[in-house]
Amino acid sequence: MKIIAGVDIGNSTTEVCIGSIDYFGELKFLSGASVPTTGTKGTIANIHSIKSALKQALSKAGLEEKDLTLVRLNEAAPVIGDTAMETLTETIITDSSMIGHNPSTPAGAGQAVGRLISMECMKQRETGEHYILTASRSHTYEEIAAAINAAPDGIQGVILQADEAVLVWNRLDHKIPIIDEVAQIEKLPDGELAAIEVALAGQSIRMLSNPYGIATLLKLNADQTRMVTPIAKSLIGKRSAVVIRTPNGNIRENVLPAGEIYLHGEKDTSINLDEGAGKIMAAVCDAGKIRDIRGQADTNVGNMFERIRRSMSELDGQQAEDIHITDILAVDTLAPVKISGALAGETCLEKAVGVAAMVRTQQLPMQKIAQRLHSELGTEVVVAGVEAVMASFGAMTTPGTQLPIAVLDMGGGSTDAAVITESGKVIMTHQAGAGELVSMLIQIELGLEDRHMAEQIKKYPLAKVESLFHMRMEDGRMNFVEESIEPKFYGRVVLLTEKGMVRMEKDIPMEKIVQVRREAKKKVFVTNALRAMKAVAPDHDMKKIANVVLVGGSAEDFEIPEILMEEFAGYRIVCGRGNIRSTEGPRNAVATGLVLSYLGE
Numbered sequence: 001m002k003i004i005a006g007v008d009i010g011n012s013t014t015e016v017c018i019g020s021i022d023y024f025g026e027l028k029f030l031s032g033a034s035v036p037t038t039g040t041k042g043t044i045a046n047i048h049s050i051k052s053a054l055k056q057a058l059s060k061a062g063l064e065e066k067d068l069t070l071v072r073l074n075e076a077a078p079v080i081g082d083t084a085m086e087t088l089t090e091t092i093i094t095d096s097s098m099i100g101h102n103p104s105t106p107a108g109a110g111q112a113v114g115r116l117i118s119m120e121c122m123k124q125r126e127t128g129e130h131y132i133l134t135a136s137r138s139h140t141y142e143e144i145a146a147a148i149n150a151a152p153d154g155i156q157g158v159i160l161q162a163d164e165a166v167l168v169w170n171r172l173d174h175k176i177p178i179i180d181e182v183a184q185i186e187k188l189p190d191g192e193l194a195a196i197e198v199a200l201a202g203q204s205i206r207m208l209s210n211p212y213g214i215a216t217l218l219k220l221n222a223d224q225t226r227m228v229t230p231i232a233k234s235l236i237g238k239r240s241a242v243v244i245r246t247p248n249g250n251i252r253e254n255v256l257p258a259g260e261i262y263l264h265g266e267k268d269t270s271i272n273l274d275e276g277a278g279k280i281m282a283a284v285c286d287a288g289k290i291r292d293i294r295g296q297a298d299t300n301v302g303n304m305f306e307r308i309r310r311s312m313s314e315l316d317g318q319q320a321e322d323i324h325i326t327d328i329l330a331v332d333t334l335a336p337v338k339i340s341g342a343l344a345g346e347t348c349l350e351k352a353v354g355v356a357a358m359v360r361t362q363q364l365p366m367q368k369i370a371q372r373l374h375s376e377l378g379t380e381v382v383v384a385g386v387e388a389v390m391a392s393f394g395a396m397t398t399p400g401t402q403l404p405i406a407v408l409d410m411g412g413g414s415t416d417a418a419v420i421t422e423s424g425k426v427i428m429t430h431q432a433g434a435g436e437l438v439s440m441l442i443q444i445e446l447g448l449e450d451r452h453m454a455e456q457i458k459k460y461p462l463a464k465v466e467s468l469f470h471m472r473m474e475d476g477r478m479n480f481v482e483e484s485i486e487p488k489f490y491g492r493v494v495l496l497t498e499k500g501m502v503r504m505e506k507d508i509p510m511e512k513i514v515q516v517r518r519e520a521k522k523k524v525f526v527t528n529a530l531r532a533m534k535a536v537a538p539d540h541d542m543k544k545i546a547n548v549v550l551v552g553g554s555a556e557d558f559e560i561p562e563i564l565m566e567e568f569a570g571y572r573i574v575c576g577r578g579n580i581r582s583t584e585g586p587r588n589a590v591a592t593g594l595v596l597s598y599l600g601e
């Protein structure tokens with residue numbers, strides 16, 4: 001009896017299928033396993049996850065490593081996601097400053113304009129002049145309130161370092177807007193003209209998030225108004241803000257060109273990143289089969305492609321110039337750009353293009369993995385098959401399928417598609433961009449510091465906890481619970497995972513998170529699914545495909561299959577999740593196909 005292991009190395013997970021073949025050539029599937037991939041797909045670092053997955057799968061079947069007859073690896077093509085800014089504009093504010101602020105406890109409402117004056121300089125104020133008072137933690141709220149009440153006509157607004165806005169406001173004879181929680185208050189320059197604004201609870205500022213509003217309050221001319229546009233954009237959605245104008249202050253923009261993409265294929269062509277994702281992908285299609293993709297030197301996209309080549313060179317030891325990029329997926333997005341010179345780390349959303357790039361598969365790196373695995377296991381190891389073809393073989397173990405069959409394999413880094421005709425002819429394509437690019441887009445557009453949180457947002461539905469006994473689901477339904485919800489979740493947006501609720505630490509409206517998540521999935525999976533199916537369809541006509549089986553980790557997603565079903569409905573294509581070997585759902589298709597293909601050989 002032979003024990004065969006199929007090993008699928010993916011960008012996110014490494015999957016194993018164990019099968020036995022008896023003396024009569026009968027194949028029996030024994031077990032499967034899945035573990036997170038260690039290192040970049042297609043590199044020696046994958047050895048750790050391969051051995052771990054093999055150990056798990058063999059243990060389930062009551063076997064040991066010494067029982068293995070053969071290990072069959074997929075041909076793994078690394079896919080790397082990166083972001084190239086389309087209009088990366090760094091706004092530098094020199095000798096000037098601003099505070100975009102969102103404290104939980106400002107007080108009052110409205111706008112105020114005046115010269116900055118600290119508590120220490122209150123005696124130096126001039127009669128008839130309007131001021132914005134600044135006060136550090138060294139002053140008590142009683143002292144601050146008493147000083148303001150003593151100068152009711154002069155003090156128009158207040159900026160506090162401590163969290164005491166409401167305490168001061170409650171003691172004022174004449175109510176004015178107050179901003180608190182300004183940690184770097186010592187950087188505010190006395191004597192300079194400033195404008196502050198506080199919005200009513202549940203609302204956001206209107207004047208300081210509008211360049212013409214800033215111009216009105218600080219009396220700017222047309223040229224100055226144009227230059228403060230990034231400041232206004234960065235303050236959109238804030239409940240309070242401060243903008244300070246200095247006589248010697250100036251604002252300048254440093255622009256790094258987006259750059260040209262050079263496509264070397266059946267037809268050499270180029271496209272500027274400024275054209276946007278739609279035209280970039282049209283150019284990729286026009287280029288035909290691509291040998292390599294390069295970027296213009298000293299530009300955003302050129303630097304991005306160089307980073308990809310450099311990182312792959314460091315991983316597998318090849319020279320950077322010998323590494324080729326054979327496919328890209330470009331999607332439009334918005335990315336936060338930090339404004340240099342701001343006092344509170346303000347950012348402003350700029351248009352960007354997210355790019356996933358596929359590095360050409362080299363047989364040598366996979367042979368290195370096979371050789372290392374052979375030496376460590378003492379078992380024969382071969383590099384056996386291309387992912388798209390193996391996924392198709394595996395998908396055919398789904399009940400109810402038959403030839404001809406179309407398979408869409410959606411993983412972490414790439415989207416593969418294949419059609420197997422009734423005669424057994426296989427047409428396949430291997431394209432950059434899948435689940436990891438979706439996570440990157442979610443992280444960028446929501447301004448998350450943690451990629452893990454972006455991964456969870458991608459995978460799980462949301463709810464808003466509105467009391468200790470009920471929550472509002474993202475689809476609007478109310479869900480009541482018998483046992484009270486923990487108080488730490490009250491009033492917060494949560495992710496509904498298998499292990500319980502996970503609280504969103506960043507204060508982002510649930511509706512915005514849902515919108516960003518769904519749009520990211522559509523940008524990546526709908527775009528890639530359509531171009532993949534067109535590439536493998538007979539005569540490139542999708543209407544000649546009757547049904548599609550969805551496999552891969554992303555096919556397990558709670559909404560991606562439904563999104564694709566809606567899209568394919570226009571082509572009268574029936575699609576649904578596969579159920580590999582009737583037990584694995586849409587996962588393990590490639591690993592299963594690697595075992596099945598051994599019989600064919």
